[in-house]
Amino acid sequence: MQTKRRRLVPSHRVNIDRVFHALGDPTRRAMVEKLSQRPLSVSLLAKPLAISLAAVIQHLEILEKSGLVQTEKVGRVRTCSIKTAGLSIAEQWLDERRTTWEQRFDRLGDLLAEPDEN
């Protein structure tokens, strides 16, 4: 049953994996939500979150690797800010699906106009 045709998973999608994975966690989304309002130091970002600073730093690493957040250390303060690259990749993927889906509905309209045997 499993005919091994072409893989549907091109390697350039690795980043999309990371972006969606990163956004699948409510704490990380909360961090992205805060950072889309303004850049924040790690401690200010951590304050409203009911998790340890160590956990926040782990989440930050995941967000950085996925291209959703960037951090910069100036003096003793590490400042976190949003990076739109990650958001754009996710938006683009969703947008492509919607376009494909809507085009299909246009075609479906034509098909429904044809007589149906069932």
Place this chain on the structure above:
Amino acid sequence: MQTKRRRLVPSHRVNIDRVFHALGDPTRRAMVEKLSQRPLSVSLLAKPLAISLAAVIQHLEILEKSGLVQTEKVGRVRTCSIKTAGLSIAEQWLDERRTTWEQRFDRLGDLLAEPDEN
């Protein structure tokens, strides 16, 4: 350091967790890509994927629970089709972030117009 203020993770976001989690897997995204083109039987959906039918069914369950895909059994054939609810939730979240982020840049423009000491 960890002042326990309000949690930034409202309960109604559970579905968004599932959607983003579901989309974080390349096989599941490939399935959504195929199904956004047209509804497919489980076996046709599984064909180009280099994984077992059992694995496909597991992925399908995750996609169904997240509101990205729906399946319907007619006779002996289970047909899978895209469900836009999941895609819409993800799109809306990303759109809100982009709006917030763009509004911040408008404000940043004003701030940059002020004299800077550095």
